[in-house]
Amino acid sequence: MDNEIRRLREEHGLSQAALGAALGVSRQTVISLETGRYDPSLPLAFTIARHFDLSIEEIFHDQH
């Protein structure tokens, strides 16, 4: 699943570690999310969306 996490993080001037701390996940998990290797659970997707004040659909894109 594609996502906008890297772009949003950079726009907000956050490091991967800082975003991880804000979301309650590790820096490695942020890296995996950004590269699309890991699809978050629905609660984590909501946390990410709330953090950037966007909807889930604006951050995550179905590839189909």
Add this chain to the structure above:
Amino acid sequence: MTSTDRRRARLATSLAATVAATGATLVVGWALLDRYAPTDTARGFLIGGGIAAALVVLAILRAHLRPSAAASPDRVLAHLGDERDALIAREALAAVGLAALLLSGLATGLVAAGVDALGVTTAETYLLLALLVIAWRRASARH
């Protein structure tokens, strides 16, 4: 209570629980093996178990004191893992569980066929440990 105090309290609890659990396991295991197992099995269990316990304590300390340097197993052992860490642990342990069933069946057959039981069970233990490391690394790379 500040967040630093809470972090310290969690670290102390985690370390105390680990030391108590591993200490009890080592003592009971050593007592049983010393009485019933052949040759130096009890001593080997105590040394191997002691090394494993020390590694677990190191992992917990790293996860708490140097989170940026901590890896997925450190966080899982320290109960600080996130959902990705839990997924990796679940996949790796599932692979080891399945392999343990197959290897135990094979080991039973080998012992029944007359192969040295101590050698077979030792080989099985090391194979499963190696498989755990490989499965964990593969799951980390996949997720």
